Amino acid sequence: MDDGFYRKVLDSIDDGVYFVDRNRRILYWNRGAEQLSGYCADEVVGHLCSDNLLRHIDEEGRRLCRDGCPLAATISDGQPRRANVIMHHKEGHLVPVCVRVTPIRDQSGDIIGAVEVFSDNSHQKAVQVEIERLRELTLLDPLTGIGNRRFVETATLSRLEELRRYGWSFGVILLDIDHFKAVNDMFGHLVGDDVLRMVARTLAHNVRAFDSVGRWGGEEFAIVVRNAGTEALMNLAERLRMLVEQASLSVANEIVRVTVSLGATVACLNDTLSSVFERADQMLYFSKHHGRNRVSIELETAASC
Incomplete structure (x- = not known):
């Protein structure tokens, strides 16, 4: 199956899904991510997630994109992570989301990036x-x-x-x-x-x-x-x-x-x-x-x- 098939599958789900390389540069951004964040793929693909577009914070208000990012930690140690964070929507308001991060490895087992799935954690x-x-x-x-x-x-x-x-x-x-x-x-x-x-x-x-x-x-x-x-x-x-x-x-x-x-x-x-x-x-x-x-x-x- 070609990449187009998998893109269609990922675009059909409600959760936000995006891929990054080892430098945390965003390579893919699905439609669920567009709907949950307000940012279309053209606005984020090619940018570093550390550019702080979504400006994730934790429950205490600490900014995570530059310090404490689950995505960066998973790329570093290869351990999957799950966390509840608060995402900055394009329209300005804040939305609680649950993020799940998994490393992406090449055929040799080396970490070449990560995938993050995030879902609306509010009601x-x-x-x-x-x-x-x-x-x-x-x-x-x-x-x-x-x-x-x-x-x-x-x-x-x-x-x-x-x-x-x-x-x-x-x-x-x-x-x-x-x-x-x-x-x-x-x-x-x-x-x-x-x-x-x-x-x-x-x-x-x-x-x-x-x-x-x-x-x-x-x-x-x-x-x-x-x-x-x-x-x-x-x-x-x-x-x-x-x-x-x-x-x-x-x-x-x-x-x-x-x-x-x-x-x-x-x-x-x-x-x-x-x-x-x-x-x-x-x-x-x-x-x-x-x-x-x-x-x-x-x-x-x-x-x-």
Whole structure:
């Protein structure tokens, strides 16, 4: 069978597949890789994976393409590897992926390169189903493609009912893009819209399938986090803060990055829709006025729930 047959097979699968030589120069990039990353083959073939197009990071935000790359390690020692990393999509947002790396050897057994297979490690299918449901219910924000304020309010009311009936805890996170007006002033409103979409998609791809993410208004977003106490809520908020900080857009010859300030609170039995968001908003205000790009959570209220 010729190479064309194998290319057709590789292009028919949903996972991303690419081959590199010993210098980590990309030799092949399948359609699954195009769909998952946003980069077409012409944009990556011939480039070194260490050129950092995908800008892989780990769960702590450390950049792996230049230090800690599973692909480089496998080429070095010949050991297959599997790792969960976070990939930078061409449109700016971050997507968690599972990568599997295997060495490629010649007839003499010498390593001549490696193949990496990567798959979406988020709840992408659930996200798409949810988007279609929200579109039908007019609960979709047309700009960002995530839920709108009405969607977040509906989800919060449902969680409050579950809290009262079953004692199921939940929390709310409000986040606001820092200095967003400066982005619009410097790059224009079209780039500002791209930044809003980048932040929205980063959030949507990096929460659990049963959590609810929506645009609260303007450059502000809200997340309703099920089955979460103070520690879990704080950990999620800090992780989202870090991921947004790592996301970026290429505009002409410039890289556009933003940070976010976050406020979080755990709901109490006597909460209303207004009261739980008022507390989260107070924490957001605290973050904004104490340096930005940080998370603040109300501990006293959480302790009394």
